Each structure stands twice: as structure tokens, then as C-alpha cells.
Amino acid sequence: MVNIFKFSSPATFYPLAGKIARISTWIAVLLLAIGLYMSFFVAPTDYKQGEGYRIIFIHVPAAWMSMFIYVVMAFWAGVGLVFNTRLSSMMAQALAPTGAIMTFIALWTGAFWGKPMWGAWWVWDARLTSELILFFLYIGFIALQGAIDDNRRADRAGAVLLLVGVVNIPIIYFSVKWWNTLHQGASVSIKNGSSMSTIMLQTMLIMTFAFWAYSIAVALYRVRSIILEREKDARWVSELPEIRR
């Protein structure tokens, strides 16, 4: 328990975040290299969708990350709201742009998959619409944080928005079950296992871990800047070796 509280201080978390971010960067680079190689050279051509199916190797990981990052963000924002811890709100703020980018990638690659497979870039399907709402939630959170000058008030307002928006996550996840619209059901589920071939599934999982490592790295590097911006008057900041005097 002691350790958890120790690292909730920006001063101790700042160097730790740097260390984890560096390791995550290397993991992301390595996994992306392996994942991309497998996506194009190892995974076989799909018997139905030809080479076009390869889009799912980024589409599915990005879509998973878009939801996962939102949940983590809402969790930290909630912790910040209840315990009034500065660092958790900063963490939520640091995750937002990465989450928005993951959501955009999921929507974009979905459109580029939908055009040849469904014949349309976009349809108002339940899954697509709820994912688009997720994108607006991210943008709304970023805009709200930017619009309020007082950091503490911005954190609180952002946290409320994020926590209300959490209802959208199960809607996205179960949308393919609840409404029988165009988007197909899950290819990988906890209950039924996977309906994909093993090599395709492995490729997708490696890409997922790569996206995961990428998100951790970028968010932690960003939170370090946010810490610097908000704690600029603190003594420990002025004593950092990376500050030129």
C-alpha cells in the first residue's frame, strides 16, 4: 500500500513514467515489426475476402484500444474526482489524445474495409454509430479540458463527462448482439473462443499488444509533459537535470 501512495506523487511518478515509457517504446517497436511482418507475409490470404481482410490486423486492435483506453481514462478521472489526487486526473488527460487517435483509426480502417466488403464507406449501423459517439466523447473531453483555465475545475468537469460517457462502452461492445445490423459479431470472444485461424489470431494479438505498448509509451511521455506544465513552480521541477539554467 505504501508504494501506491508514494507513486501518486507527481515528483516520484515523473522518473518512473520515463522509465516505463522507454521500455514500452522498445516493446512497441519490436512487436510492430513482428506484427507487420506477420500481417503481410505470414498470415495467409483469406478465402473469402482475399488480401482485403488484412485491414483487420489494425482495425480490431485499434477498436479494442479505443474502448480500453476510455475505461482506463474514466477510472483515473473517477479516482481523481473522489480522492482529489492530482496525478490521476493528469493521467486521464494524457490518455485522451491517444484514445481519440485509436478511435479515429478504428473508424477510418473500418470505412476502408467496409467500402470493398459492404459496398459503403459508412452506414448508420449500431456498432459504427456508437463508436462515432465514442470519438465525440474523446473530442468533447479534450475540448472541455482546454476550455476551462482552472486545472482543478477542468479535471472535475472532465471526470463527470467521462463517467457519464462510460455507458457507451457496453453499448459499443454488445451492439452487434443487441441490434442485428450490418457489423458482424465478435470474431474473438471469451465464451466461444476464436472463429479465426490460429495464425490470423496470433497476428491480431501481437498487433494488439503492439498498440497496447504504443499507447502506454505515448501516454506516459505525455503525462510527463503535463506534470511539468502543472508543477512548473515546484522546487523538484526546477532541480531536474533536463532543465537548462
Add this chain to the structure above:
Amino acid sequence: MKSLSEFFNMGGYALYVWGSFGVTALLMIIEPILVRQRRKTALQRISRLIRIKSEQNS
């Protein structure tokens, strides 16, 4: 192994496959650059702040 042009053709799905992977790659290159710039700006602001403070004290 297949020829290079065949690879880039992606069985007729070139626009869709490269349109997806290309934009994803672009975003994943731009985001770290922006993050690095933000850090640079933050560090510069802090060192300016420290300089002003030390000038006021002297």
C-alpha cells in the same frame, strides 16, 4: 515469393489496405512528434521561468 508489384497490388485491394495501414502509420508517427514538441515547449517555459526568478532575486 510474389513479385513486388503483386505485393503492392494486394489482390486488387491496394487502395483499401494501403489507405488503412498508411493513415495508421502516419498518425502513429505524428503523435510521438507532437508529444516530443510538447515536452520541449514545457522544458523551455520552465527554464525561462527559472531565469526570470533568479534575475528578480539578484
